[in-house]
Amino acid sequence: MKELITAPWPWYVAGPLITLVMVLMLLFGKSFGISSTLKTVCSIGGAGKWSDFFRFDWKSASWNLFFAAGAIIGGYIASTFMAPEQAIALNPATVASLQAYGIDNAGAEFLPRDIFNLGNLLTTQGLIFMVLGGFMVGFGTRYADGCTSGHAISGLSNLQWPSLVAVIGFFIGGLIVTHLILPGLL
């Protein structure tokens, strides 16, 4: 029984549960989309002084921040009380490719801590992975008007063309970084 909670959940459990979250949001009278929280944070911070884009009634969008706060709490609960003992079951080819770049023990944690730690922030590598990467997530999702939740899950579920274009874009960018840029960066 304990194993059910601590073992990693397979895709056929996680996928339907993500659909459930999307349906819950619709039943709550909202739509499922997380990148808009970043826009709300800008508005609260006074970005409306600089651009009309941020001049909206952010109090009406604050429900989204409650969802984001919940996600942080959920991450804490899962890591504290439901953490698995085994490593992530990555494809051995994936692990081998990372080892060739000098990243050992791929999958022992959620991410390569040598790259993603605050002590690495002011190195070229740290700036590219954390600051430039985060910047492009924020800039790109707002320009595309959605992220994985808003476009890939909600948008494709509603059979919207712009969402299919966006998902194709997600993959163009992801494939460029993974195959052309990471080999020189890692």
Place this chain on the structure above:
Amino acid sequence: MSRLRFLLAGVFFGIVLTKAEVISWYRIYEMFRFESFHMYGVIGSAVILGIIAVQVIKRFNIRDISGNPIVIQEKAKRFWPPLIGGTIFGLGWALTGACPGPIYILIGNGFMAFGVVFLAAVLGTFVYGLVMNKLPQR
């Protein structure tokens, strides 16, 4: 109190994405190398069930908990913004290994470096707001 339900939905979402390893940089790297079905299974099954759920909602005119008809906001029919913006996001997704949801969830998992990723993402959103009128918007 009405906002508590969003908090709880977020808690559930955070647990699911952590338990399914969707927040793992390695899983995203593996996905973009087409070396595992895992992420495609997660997103694909969510979308297929989502399509069915949306059809059911529309067919049976299901209402939300306030009794209002459920209206799914259509994204504006544009081409360049989702393509260019989506590509820029994809670059960032593969670098950080995290889309916006997992950025929050990773902070909850104790990876404080993602506090920086979050601030950088807020900055990126802010800069978009400054330059949006100079970008193709059709």
